[in-house]
Amino acid sequence: EAYWRLRGTQRWVLRGDANTAYFQAIANGWRRRNSIHCLWDGDSQLVRPSDIRTHVDGFYKALFSPPFGVG
Numbered sequence: 001e002a003y004w005r006l007r008g009t010q011r012w013v014l015r016g017d018a019n020t021a022y023f024q025a026i027a028n029g030w031r032r033r034n035s036i037h038c039l040w041d042g043d044s045q046l047v048r049p050s051d052i053r054t055h056v057d058g059f060y061k062a063l064f065s066p067p068f069g070v071g
Contacts, residue, residue, distance in 0.1 A: 036052055
């Protein structure tokens with residue numbers, strides 16, 4: 001709660017109002033803004049979360065795997 005108190009406005013602190021709906025809306029906005037809603041894979045657009053997750057997982061596995069013929 002101390003974190004949210006610091007993030008709130010002075011008026012909120014003076015009133016002592018919990019204002020949870022306001023802070024919940026802010027947190028949900030951050031969550032939406034930090035989400036991947038669609039992703040392009042070549043010529044196809046991925047919109048289903050499971051497809052996006054599979055594509056991102058495969059990308060990073062390929063990125064961090066050893067080069068072909070090494071090891």
